[in-house]
Amino acid sequence: MKTEVNAPAVTDRFSSLSFAPYGRGADPDAGEATNEAQIRADVDAVAPYTRSIRTYSATGGVELTPPIAAARGLKVSVGAWIDKNEDRNARELRNAIDLTHKNSNVEGLVVGNETIFRGEKSAAEMADLIRKVKRQTNVPVTTGEIWNVWLDHPELVSAVDYIAAHILPYWEGVPAEQVVDRSIDIYNRLRAAYPGKRIVIAEFGWPSAGYNRDASVPGELKQAQVIRTFAARAEALGIEYNIIEAFDAPWKSFEGSVGQYWGIMDAQRHLKFPLTGPLVEQTYGRTAILALLLGVLFSLPMLRAPVTVQQGLALSAAANGAGAWVALVINYWLTHYVTGGNYITVTLSLLLLGPLVLCVLYRAEELTAVAFGRRPKRLVENQMLDSQRSAHSGRFPKVSIHIPAYREPPEMLKQTIDSVARLNYPNFEAVIIVNNTPDPAMVEPVRAHCETLGAHIKFINAEKVAGFKAGALRIALEHTADDAEIIGIIDADYVVHADWLKDLVPSFDDPTVGLVQAPQDHRDGAVSPLHEAMNAEYAGFFDIGMVQRNEEDAIVVHGTMCLIRRAAMMEAGSWSSDTICEDTDLGLTIAENGWKTHYTRKRYGWGLLPDTFEAFKKQRHRWAYGGFQIIKKHWRRFLPGNSRLTTAQRRHFVLGWVTWLGAESVGAVAAALSLIFVPFVFALGIAVPAHVLTLPIIATFLVYVLHFIAMYRLRVATTPLRMLGAAFAAMAVQFTVAKAVYDGFRYKDLAFARTAKGGNWLAGAARSFPALWETVIGGLLFTAGVAVHMQNWHAIREVDLYALALVIQSLPFLAASLIGLAEGSKFNDFAVWRAARAKLGLRTLRAPVVE
Known part of the structure; x- marks a missing residue:
């Protein structure tokens, strides 16, 4: 339902409008000039709505305005821009004075605009300048200043023919509802301070967009209410006034957030609000339609699979929320002026918005699946792929477990080897490959220990191995038994559960399965709060993300606690050294070749956490860099x-x-x-x-x-x-x-x-x-x-x-x-x-x- 409000009608025309005849793409602050065609079109645009116009400069083409305005019956208050550039000041004054002589419709000359307020001239300097100009023209001469400057400088008042006061309550933080009363009160204060002096409210207005300033809140509806109410009150009280301004000024991006939005017309010269009749609050019909369409578009990929009713409702809500978000962003940029450096802001916002929307929707999908969706069905333990199947088939395919070790503490590595030796599985071997470790104290104790465990525990000391961990694993493959069908990978710090192979190898009874992954876990989380925090952070990935991805056979292979069908590994080209995450690389290649992968949430191995926060960061850097590779x-x-x-x-x-x-x-x-x-x-x-x-x-x-x-x-x-x-x-x-x-x-x-x-x-x-x-x-x-x-x-x-x-x-x-x-x-x-x-x-x- 549309909201309607009432405001007094502008029954005739406005007393005066500030007039800056520049097209939307122009930038007068950069020295760009206007031209006769632009001025003529802009005069035609404002003529139905005002009796007079006020200009702010007499150079850059604006000096063509008075004769063009005269043809449409408009009066003109000519402005001369004054600042610290004396050469320009001289040109401005010369042109402005000349315009007063040649154009009978010029009703005043405004020397400078808020020059004292900006600190570019003192009140005494401006008073002297005004007296000098008055001697050269017969029209009333003044300067435009904010109202309190006039109260503070009576010497300026004595120099001018009339007071041209700027009353803009937005900058004072006044609520829109109090603006008109506040402005009339200020006008009366000036009358009381300077009885008998002609007073013109030379600038009054309200922005249609931009940021709030204390209780001042811009808005199209507020602008319409304020300006129509003020114009009616001023006309009734006989107050001379000028509305700032005729047109929005897109180039004023450095005049605060509201600088572009003071016009009663937009930059296309369309009236922003009706001057009579009820005022209707802006609706977002088109934005709402766009939001709905985007919501449907975002919903489709998330609702592609069967979902529960609660999950579907939650996903739709998330998708429509994201759609509304994007639609509002698009609406903002379509309804606001984008110029200069703002183009960079727009581009960056759109570039950043896309990934943010994807991330939010992906997380919403994951959250709703866990909170409202069906329980995971594809986990190994939920498929009842246990040792019973192998027992029934009577087949125990041979597994070769590879343990690469690079400069690892011998006692830690021996713990890992011992746990492998205790595996409750009848047909396996282990290949321990120590690589690029020249210190005999880190090699020989491990060799000696392996020799005590039997022939199925193989030890290799490989020096000068190229290709990092992948290079060592390639060498391990060369020493793998010919009849090994499955390759198991564990890190040198992992202690494995005795049932690891017994429970997970049966998954390979399905000839299409190429890989089975168990989660990482750690046995030293109680060492310190930092270790506990790291362990809990890892757990989130293995208990949330991996479980959900497994439902659609899209797990991320992470090396340790991984079982790989040898045929799938060979088809994928074995271990590659062109990335530093060789395990994820191999797992993705296996999936790309069409092999199935499985995941279990049950822990079968426990390693060691990074010793320090720096080590934790280095590990994450390696994973992320490898992921990018x-x-x-x-x-x-x-x-x-x-x-x-x-x-x-x-x-x-x-x-x-x-x-x-x-x-x-x-x-x-x-x-x-x-x-x-x-x-x-x-x-x-x-x-x-x-x-x-x-x-x-x-x-x-x-x-x-x-x-x-x-x-x-x-x-x-x-x-x-x-x-x-x-x-x-x-x-x-x-x-x-x-x-x-x-x-x-x-x-x-x-x-x-x-x-x-x-x-x-x-x-x-x-x-x-x-x-x-x-x-x-x-x-x-x-x-x-x-x-x-x-x-x-x-x-x-x-x-x-x-x-x-x-x-x-x-x-x-x-x-x-x-x-x-x-x-x-x-x-x-x-x-x-x-x-x-x-x-x-x-x-x-x-x-x-x-x-």
């Missing part, structure tokens, strides 16, 4: 007909990359751009970004928080405190992932960086602070956000939104900083937290039961 290597196989990937698999892999590498990179880039923009806001007074740019950042953050909390509560067996630690750990690597993507563009190949585990870092030199750049960037963002808010003297909504966006963008960087600071402190000791909990009388929260 994989994109560059495989993108052609995602084109139609180039592989046997299904549409669902392609979708999961592409959206997975976008929501991980893309989202983290976009987040870091957006943070950097926001930070770069801050000095321009403070130093040049440039308006902060519009809400359509800052609200998406805030909304995306809220969606991420909701997604994270809900998914962890539904799927990950953890406590609220561990979940908080996981959130910190996840946020802390945003910059690391973004840097990895940047390095992916910059470097073709980076060396494989081993993750420090098992206490190796203790033997090294003193460590440097692991989050220096994150601390600098996060500190600057947070400080900028606080400073922007503190400087928001006029309670501008967009300023506070921008400040909030800056603070939100600082959180991932500050999370890294806080972890780096806490790592070497007493806060990274469980004893301190236990003591604090006991002191506060708090109980340890139990982990939720997860299905």
Whole structure:
């Protein structure tokens, strides 16, 4: 239903309108001139609505205005622009005085516009200049100044023929409902201060768009109400007035957010509101239709598979929310003037908006699937593929387990080998390959230990192996038994469960299965709060993302605890060294060749966490950089007909990359751009970004928080405190992932960086602070956000939104900083937290039961 409001009608014409005859694409501030055709068209546009016009310059073509206006019966108040450029001032005054002599319709000469207010001339200087001009013309002479300048400078009043007062309550933060009364009151104050002096309200208006200023809120409906009500009151009281302005001025992008929107007509010379009759609030019919269409478009790919009623409703709501978001952004840019540097803002906003929408919808889809969808059916344990099947078939295919080790602590590696030796499976071998480890103290104890375990435990010491981990695994394949059908991969720090092979090998009874993956887990999470946070962060990936992707056979292979059919591995070309994530690369190639993959949520192996936060970051950098390498290597196989990937698999892999590498990179880039923009806001007074740019950042953050909390509560067996630690750990690597993507563009190949585990870092030199750049960037963002808010003297909504966006963008960087600071402190000791909990009388929260 449309909202109608009433306002007095403009029964005749306005007393006067400010007149700047420049086309939409012109920029008079850059020295561009107007021309006779433009002036004539603009005079024709305003003639039906005003009795007079006011110009602000007498050069640049505007001096052609008086004779053209005379032909349409319009009076003109000629303006002469005055500033510190005396040569220009002389030309302006010369032309303006000449116009008063040659055009009988010139009813006044306004020398300067807010020149005193801008500080470019003193009141005494302007008074002298006005007296000089008065001696050269017979028309009334004045200057245009804001109303309080006239009250403060009676010497200026004595110099002019009449007071030309600017009364613009928007800049005073006055609510629209009080503007007319406020303006009439100011007019009366001037009359009381200078009785008998002619007073003209030389500028009065209200912007139709832009940011609020205290209680002043722009808007098309408010503009119409204010101007119509003021014009009626002024006419009734016999007040001479001039409305600023005739046309919107797109070039005034540096006059605050409202500078472009003071016209009663838009830049196309269309009247913004009727001068009589009811006023109707702007509707968003076309925007609503666009939002609905986009919502349907966004819903289609998410509703492609059977869903529950609740899931379908939630997905539709998310899709329509995203559609409304995009539609409002499009509407904003279509209904606001985009000029100059704003084109850069528009381009960047559209480039950032796409990945943000994808990320939000992908997370909404994942959340609704877990919260309202059907239980996972494709997990190995849910398919009842257990040891019973192998027992019935009477077949135990041979498994060759490969354990690459590079400079690993011998005692740690021996634990891994012992756990393999204890596997409850009758037909397996293990190939332990120590590579590029010249220290005999790290090699010989392992060799000796293997010799005590039997012939099925093979030891290889390979020196000068090229190709990093993949090179070592290729050598292991050369020493694999000929009858081995399945290759198992575990990292050197993993202790495996005795039933690993017994439970998972039966999946290969299906000849189309090429790979079975078990999750990573860790046995040293209780070492410190940092280790616990890292472990909880890893768990989110393995208990949420991998489970959902497995439903459509699109898991990400992560090497350790992985079983691969040898035939599928050979068809895929074995281990490749052209990426540093050889496991994910191989798994994707196997899927591209049409082999099925399976995943189990059950833990069958426990490794060691990175020793330090720096090691955690290096590991994440390696994964992200390797992921970017994989994109560059495989993108052609995602084109139609180039592989046997299904549409669902392609979708999961592409959206997975976008929501991980893309989202983290976009987040870091957006943070950097926001930070770069801050000095321009403070130093040049440039308006902060519009809400359509800052609200998406805030909304995306809220969606991420909701997604994270809900998914962890539904799927990950953890406590609220561990979940908080996981959130910190996840946020802390945003910059690391973004840097990895940047390095992916910059470097073709980076060396494989081993993750420090098992206490190796203790033997090294003193460590440097692991989050220096994150601390600098996060500190600057947070400080900028606080400073922007503190400087928001006029309670501008967009300023506070921008400040909030800056603070939100600082959180991932500050999370890294806080972890780096806490790592070497007493806060990274469980004893301190236990003591604090006991002191506060708090109980340890139990982990939720997860299905």
